[in-house]
Amino acid sequence: MNQTDTAVRPILDMNAFDATQASSNHQVSRRLNNLGAASVLFYRQPIEMVTAQGCWMTAADGSRYLDFYNNVPSVGHCHPKVIEAVTEQMSRLNTNTRYLVAVVDDYLDALKAKLPDALANVVMTCSGSEANDLAMRIARKVSGGTGFIVTEAAYHGNTALVTEVSPSAFRHASLPDHVVAIPAPSALVYGNDIATGFANAVRAAVKTLAQRGHRPAALLVDSIFSSDGVFAQPAGFLQAAVDTIHQAGGLYIADEVQPGFGRLGDAFWGFDYHGVQPDLVTMGKPMGNGFPMAAMASRPEYLAAFCEDTGYFNTFGGNPVAAAAGLAVLKVLEQQGLQHNARDTGYWLQQQLNQLAAEHHRITDVRGSGLFIGVDLGAEDDPTRPDPVYTVQIINRMRDAGVLIGAAGKHAATLKVRPPLCLTRNEAQQFVDALSAALTTD
Amino acid sequence: MNQTDTAVRPILDMNAFDATQASSNHQVSRRLNNLGAASVLFYRQPIEMVTAQGCWMTAADGSRYLDFYNNVPSVGHCHPKVIEAVTEQMSRLNTNTRYLVAVVDDYLDALKAKLPDALANVVMTCSGSEANDLAMRIARKVSGGTGFIVTEAAYHGNTALVTEVSPSAFRHASLPDHVVAIPAPSALVYGNDIATGFANAVRAAVKTLAQRGHRPAALLVDSIFSSDGVFAQPAGFLQAAVDTIHQAGGLYIADEVQPGFGRLGDAFWGFDYHGVQPDLVTMGKPMGNGFPMAAMASRPEYLAAFCEDTGYFNTFGGNPVAAAAGLAVLKVLEQQGLQHNARDTGYWLQQQLNQLAAEHHRITDVRGSGLFIGVDLGAEDDPTRPDPVYTVQIINRMRDAGVLIGAAGKHAATLKVRPPLCLTRNEAQQFVDALSAALTTD
Numbered sequence: 001m002n003q004t005d006t007a008v009r010p011i012l013d014m015n016a017f018d019a020t021q022a023s024s025n026h027q028v029s030r031r032l033n034n035l036g037a038a039s040v041l042f043y044r045q046p047i048e049m050v051t052a053q054g055c056w057m058t059a060a061d062g063s064r065y066l067d068f069y070n071n072v073p074s075v076g077h078c079h080p081k082v083i084e085a086v087t088e089q090m091s092r093l094n095t096n097t098r099y100l101v102a103v104v105d106d107y108l109d110a111l112k113a114k115l116p117d118a119l120a121n122v123v124m125t126c127s128g129s130e131a132n133d134l135a136m137r138i139a140r141k142v143s144g145g146t147g148f149i150v151t152e153a154a155y156h157g158n159t160a161l162v163t164e165v166s167p168s169a170f171r172h173a174s175l176p177d178h179v180v181a182i183p184a185p186s187a188l189v190y191g192n193d194i195a196t197g198f199a200n201a202v203r204a205a206v207k208t209l210a211q212r213g214h215r216p217a218a219l220l221v222d223s224i225f226s227s228d229g230v231f232a233q234p235a236g237f238l239q240a241a242v243d244t245i246h247q248a249g250g251l252y253i254a255d256e257v258q259p260g261f262g263r264l265g266d267a268f269w270g271f272d273y274h275g276v277q278p279d280l281v282t283m284g285k286p287m288g289n290g291f292p293m294a295a296m297a298s299r300p301e302y303l304a305a306f307c308e309d310t311g312y313f314n315t316f317g318g319n320p321v322a323a324a325a326g327l328a329v330l331k332v333l334e335q336q337g338l339q340h341n342a343r344d345t346g347y348w349l350q351q352q353l354n355q356l357a358a359e360h361h362r363i364t365d366v367r368g369s370g371l372f373i374g375v376d377l378g379a380e381d382d383p384t385r386p387d388p389v390y391t392v393q394i395i396n397r398m399r400d401a402g403v404l405i406g407a408a409g410k411h412a413a414t415l416k417v418r419p420p421l422c423l424t425r426n427e428a429q430q431f432v433d434a435l436s437a438a439l440t441t442d
Numbered sequence: 443m444n445q446t447d448t449a450v451r452p453i454l455d456m457n458a459f460d461a462t463q464a465s466s467n468h469q470v471s472r473r474l475n476n477l478g479a480a481s482v483l484f485y486r487q488p489i490e491m492v493t494a495q496g497c498w499m500t501a502a503d504g505s506r507y508l509d510f511y512n513n514v515p516s517v518g519h520c521h522p523k524v525i526e527a528v529t530e531q532m533s534r535l536n537t538n539t540r541y542l543v544a545v546v547d548d549y550l551d552a553l554k555a556k557l558p559d560a561l562a563n564v565v566m567t568c569s570g571s572e573a574n575d576l577a578m579r580i581a582r583k584v585s586g587g588t589g590f591i592v593t594e595a596a597y598h599g600n601t602a603l604v605t606e607v608s609p610s611a612f613r614h615a616s617l618p619d620h621v622v623a624i625p626a627p628s629a630l631v632y633g634n635d636i637a638t639g640f641a642n643a644v645r646a647a648v649k650t651l652a653q654r655g656h657r658p659a660a661l662l663v664d665s666i667f668s669s670d671g672v673f674a675q676p677a678g679f680l681q682a683a684v685d686t687i688h689q690a691g692g693l694y695i696a697d698e699v700q701p702g703f704g705r706l707g708d709a710f711w712g713f714d715y716h717g718v719q720p721d722l723v724t725m726g727k728p729m730g731n732g733f734p735m736a737a738m739a740s741r742p743e744y745l746a747a748f749c750e751d752t753g754y755f756n757t758f759g760g761n762p763v764a765a766a767a768g769l770a771v772l773k774v775l776e777q778q779g780l781q782h783n784a785r786d787t788g789y790w791l792q793q794q795l796n797q798l799a800a801e802h803h804r805i806t807d808v809r810g811s812g813l814f815i816g817v818d819l820g821a822e823d824d825p826t827r828p829d830p831v832y833t834v835q836i837i838n839r840m841r842d843a844g845v846l847i848g849a850a851g852k853h854a855a856t857l858k859v860r861p862p863l864c865l866t867r868n869e870a871q872q873f874v875d876a877l878s879a880a881l882t883t884d
Contacts (some may be wrong), residue, residue: 027542027544027547028542030547030551031539031542031546031547033562034547034550034551034554034562034563034564035539035550035563035564035565035760036562036563036740036742036745036746037563037742037745037746037748037749038563038565038745038749038753038754038755039539040539040540040753040755041539041540041541041542042540042541046541046542047541047542048541048542048543048544049535049537049541049542049543050534050535050543050544051534051535052534052535052536052537057535057537057541060544070537070538072537072538072757072758073536073537077535077536077537078532078533078534078535078536083529083532083533086528086529086532087525087528087529087532090520090525090528090529090732091520091525092492092493092494092520093491093492093493093494093499093519093520094494094515094519094520094732095491095494095499095512095514095515095519095732096512096514097473097477097481097482097483098482098483098484099483099484099488099489099490099491099499100469100470100473100483100488100489100490100491101490101491101492102469102490102492102502104473105469105472105473105476108476108477109472109476112476120475120476120478121476121477121478121479121480122476122477123477123480126568126569126572126734126758127568127569127572127756127757127758127759128757129572129756130568130569130571130572130600130601133601133602134600136602137602158572158576158754158755158756159572159575159601159602159603160575160578160579160601160602160603161601161602161603163752166752169752169753169754169755170751170752171749171750171751171752171753172750172751173751173752284757285757290532290536290537290758290761290763291734291763292568292733292734292735292758292761292764293734298478300478300479303478303479303480304478304479306479307479307480307613308613308614309612309613309614309615310605310608310611310612310613310615311480311482311611311613312480312600312611313480313482313600313611314569314571314600315514315569315570315726315727316514316568316569316732316734317569318477319732319734321732321733322734
């Protein structure tokens with residue numbers, strides 16, 4: 001009945017500081033004392049950060065780190081245009097959507113210009129979790145179904161409802177009856193015809209749900225399967241799965257919280273990359289370059305159906321400061337040509353990583369799109385065997401060499417490469433050099 | 443089985459612009475086009491706001507409004523100290539809690555100094571909804587129960603789980619089986635011994651839950667029962683209810699999202715006002731004076747029990763900019779003596795409102811603490827009958843006179859008085875004068 005019961009530690013714990021250990025570091029003790037069991041500090045030796053700019057973060061001890069991990073400061077850490085917009089609006093007016101404020105609708109108009117025409121309503125929230133929580137309820141209301149199909153190492157957020165469909169957050173929890181997790185769209189699982197294989201997995205999941213008495217509400221997937229280990233190719237493979245969920249009466253929710261806003265280079269959104277039409281779209285992380293904001297886009301009739309039952313109001317969602325931040329991010333993306341840079345620098349980076357793979361047998365795959373790339377690492381004796389322990393070693397060596405990177409995937413053995421979109425060729429080269437050095441330390 | 447099925451419109455709709463009507467106002471059309479059914483614009487003639495300062499908001503047409511509604515900009519709209527702190531930190535570093543950042547722990551230390559010692563862990567979130575969502579799950583894990591007891595017109599947030607315990611958000615939705623709503627602690631319901639009456643209602647709810655096969659997870663109440671219509675007196679009445687839920691094996695979650703951070707004047711938190719010890723505390727709205735942030739405080743062992751099942755990480759929660767905003771709010775509250783002002787100006791304001799009640803028979807009750815006051819309005823022929831239509835009239839007359847105010851309560855016939863805490867005696871007088879004029883327009 002349960003596919004992920006065997007997960008011992010969620011992915012986010014793999015590179016975490018062991019909080020059960022006492023620490024002689026005052027800042028570490030203070031943090032553990034404050035956040036307790038909810039504390040997730042990166043690295044065996046956590047880093048105290050003090051400043052950041054562009055693709056770089058600087059620690060309290062003066063060390064500088066090239067940031068290949070954080071996908072929130074997408075147009076670059078502390079971007080002056082975003083800071084200016086937030087400060088200006090915050091000094092003028094910060095309120096809620098119960099009043100009209102022009103910048104809020106200016107932003108919604110600009111955002112909708114990036115979305116399919118059919119998704120004409122946008123609900124602003126504070127977090128991707130809130131956006132997915134709302135999308136799941138709308139899918140249930142519209143489809144009449146209760147079941148959800150997600151991928152095995154998916155992460156969609158932290159609310160009660162969304163945690164149920166986020167197996168990568170599970171420690172000893174189990175998937176509830178109404179959720180079926182299918183393998184991520186990897187050629188290792190589905191062979192060369194990923195489109196058909198993945199669609200068949202969706203079909204099988206619909207059957208499993210039916211056996212448990214559930215009709216499907218939605219197929220909910222991150223468009224680049226970020227937490228599953230980054231799966232983008234071949235572009236278009238999602239269409240068959242979307243057709244399958246539609247035939248079964250469910251909706252397709254495109255979770256763009258990680259892939260959205262130009263990171264994939266070839267497209268602004270992951271669903272656009274695949275050329276598919278989502279029924280609902282959720283977005284978040286890079287939306288305000290760090291200002292807390294997120295959103296869900298819906299067909300007006302779907303949102304209206306949901307609002308028949310309960311109202312929806314979000315105190316901070318859609319405040320004018322968030323709108324100003326979001327508008328600044330869209331302008332910077334456009335003016336600095338960051339989506340093009342994600343494509344060009346991302347393509348160049350993938351080439352370099354493929355060269356590295358040719359030299360290092362423990363790199364078993366390089367894949368992705370734009371500046372969202374996954375690099376699989378395998379065991380020394382049998383590289384086809386994913387090696388999470390080695391991956392953590394590499395991550396910590398990279399840290400020591402001044403590069404921040406994390407892991408993803410069911411086995412936590414995929415390096416998740418996702419620097420700010422303003423990455424230069426020179427910075428990409430520094431990353432490749434550092435990774436090459438880390439791989440040759442053995 | 444269901445106590446609130448008869449609710450026709452949620453409280454938040456009572457004073458809403460009728461979105462089914464066409465509007466000749468361009469900004470209104472744009473908003474309806476963007477937010478669709480989720481749009482909740484105040485007033486029959488919505489207001490376009492452009493700036494705000496202290497207790498005042500200014501509209502696009504130049505009209506100025508004295509803000510007696512918004513409890514988020516608690517230390518005053520666009521407070522320069524908060525703007526300065528946000529701008530400074532945003533220009534330096536904005537990241538997540540996977541790294542150490544000193545200001546985050548500076549804030550958590552300062553916040554914990556305001557909380558009971560036992561609640562030594564604080565999880566930062568983006569919204570009060572996320573905080574309550576987490577608190578409810580912790581209560582279930584710790585108690586082993588599944589049921590929740592809330593008040594009839596409660597509002598605790600907008601996630602799937604939290605909406606279940608927020609009857610005031612219901613249009614045609616029903617309370618689920620595991621939620622029992624009890625009448626708010628009003629003397630009209632419980633007579634003079636509110637403590638015993640309210641505790642008895644909790645006891646009866648525990649029985650109802652048992653009959654449905656549920657053990658209680660928690661009594662979840664807003665410490666001043668904001669959405670129920672503001673019930674504060676007599677201080678201490680909550681203790682018997684808290685004892686009752688403890689005896690039944692459930693936790694007491696203090697929802698401080700609205701009453702917290704000094705608004706009650708006599709105490710920093712609503713539970714302190716009552717002198718009771720909560721098991722979990724949630725907070726939000728005024729915490730960052732508009733910067734999106736919220737939190738949940740827990741005993742370390744409770745949080746640890748929850749984290750055994752799933753990890754908890756919040757991308758934007760606990761970011762250093764939020765921490766800087768929160769720290770600035772605590773400093774301003776202290777330096778400007780705003781809790782004392784809430785007490786003194788609030789006490790004076792209550793006196794004036796009681797005088798007004800002596801002159802106007804349709805004011806049937808004035809109650810509250812500090813700058814959180816409820817004013818009941820009744821029908822002309824029988825003032826004991828709550829009059830929501832009249833209340834909306836008064837609210838719209840106040841709008842036309844340049845004062846912003848909203849309604850609360852099961853019958854939506856209670857004026858909810860909650861201006862920024864920097865309110866001056868002169869501004870309080872202006873409010874009283876405007877209300878007096880609105881009441882004599884008939």
